[in-house]
Amino acid sequence: MKISKNLWERVKKVAAAGGYSSPEEFVIHVLEKELEKIEEAGSDEEIVKKLKGLGYLE
């Protein structure tokens, strides 16, 4: 995966300030957090969708 030099510099700065052992560790952490959010949102939507199939709810 390629990213711009500028972005990489920003990642290194934030990773260092945030106390990560490496920029790679920071990137993995950010990706995991974002994925969790997306996966939870998907499953929340599924929950609501399923419940809406019950006639009492629209």
Next chain:
Amino acid sequence: MNRRVLAACALLALAQAGCGPRSSAGGKRLIVLGIDAMDPAFLERHWSELPNLDGLRREGEFKRLATAIPPQSPVAWSTFITGLDPGGHGIYDFVHRDPKTMLPFSSMAETERPKYTLPIGPYEIPLSSGKVKRFLHGRPFWLYLDDAGIPARIIRVPNNFPPVESKSLTLSGMGTPDMRGTFGTFTFFTDDPIERTRSVPGGQIVRVDLEGYRATLTVDGPDNTLRKDGRRTTAVITVDVDPDAPAGRFRAGETTFVLKEGEWSGWIRVRFPLIPGLESAAGMFRVYAKSFHPRLGVYVSPVNIDPGEPELPISTPDSYSRELAAAVGPFYTQGIGEDTAALREGVFTLEEYVRQSRMVSAEHLRLLDHEMDRFREGMLFFHFFGIDQDSHVLWGKHEDKLLETYRLVDAALGGVMKKAGDATLIVMSDHGFTSFDRAVHLNTWLWREGFLELDNPDNAGDDELFPHVDWSRTQAYSMGLTAIYVNQAGRDKNGVVAPGAETEEVVRRISERLLELRDPANGRQVIEAVYPASKYFHGEAAGAAPDLVVGYAPGYRSSWQTALGAVPKATIEDNKDEWRGDHCIASERVPGVWLSNRRSKIADPHLRDVTVTVLAAFGIAPGPGMRGRPLF
């Protein structure tokens, strides 16, 4: 051993195999027909048109049957099934909430994926079975019958999915999902150019294009839980439309059939591939040819668990559903088969809905007929849902059509009475019915009264799951059809109100204000009763109770937005939905029905009394926590 003796031994073995373990019923028979939502006032308006129900009333008696708090089917049936109040059985609403996540879930069952799997390519082979979790606490009454050696047939009983392990013959009813794990998801295929593929509550609209005169209809099946990505499986139906006549030739799996416009297919059995060539899942659906010209319109029912080859547990023993399917043909296994969702989305006209509802009723009444033919002793329970679902969409506006549903039940009762002999016969319902004219946005009311805060008042709207609630300043919220919860510290995810006295004070203030609420449109009192948990819910499952259950006046009900955690701008709005009748109101206003061929000794029977009465019929004492009274 000579041939005669051998033959006699074989016959005896067969007879014993059919009867199972020796019965202790001593020839006693008890029949209980559970007619969901049968309303006493409706009966009183129509006795002359319901000769068998009227006959039962004259032979024995008719009373109103007090219902549960709140009077929702899963709550009420759970009280009948266990003999316990909600504090004992733990079911308080169709929709519960998990205080740790603030997410709603169905109180009827939940499927858990298997914990341990073996990954092979895109597949995850389960090493342990996934579970379907049931939430009902307490002991279903038929387990007491099991203990006492009383044979029982419990047909389509609600809230028993997956079925509790039992020696009785049981078939699950309300709460049983379709093969997609939902309450029932229909698919409507159309080539109407103004339509687009989209999800709707209870279904999917799928836009298709014809190639020449052929359309390919892809029906979604169960999630492929053997794949890591859990991708949905599909089955394909091809339809070749006759260029001139309103008819089409369909092919689905191994089955080919022709339908004219307005015709229904029978049940089409298909297999959904899980691992190609190795594993597949059985399911079945029905096809309705709504239109061919000028536009194609094909409705496919929810994919039902095939009772002849059930992929999920729906009966005890496992073989029972297969035996029933072999005897009466395949039948709707999803808990609520009547497709009100298709009506509400405009896929069905009212006539089409009624026709589909009658099909569901006919299949289920065949089960009753079949079991009555074999019923020799013990208990037979049969649950019928048609009146409830039909009442929701016909109440107040189409009483003639609703009367037809009642007459179906009346005719079935006539058949039962002919075969009942000296059996004790009870016809009961879990609650009555009333109109649903005004929808109350209870979270909006809580907001306007200062019990709930939004991050920004401009964010009031229909977004579900409380996306804009400021929990740090919120004392209470509503989720489900009748429940208010205090935002309690140590219990709720973002709780701020201390348990004990502070919670009680919030409940007291909300109760007071609710009873003072008047509808600005007409000045009517909106809430007639409030039921605080501290007063009404006691028992092992009381911890899960809402802090307050709301008892609406007839005509009012919580909005669907309330049930799913939205905070719209308006507090009360007209209900403009096809779902025009309901019963999730003050319990005292929607009692159910008690009819019996025997006279009872109690003037004011309650659902919980029926459980104790069932046990007493076979000399069984009430179980722990049951406070019902024997009615005979």
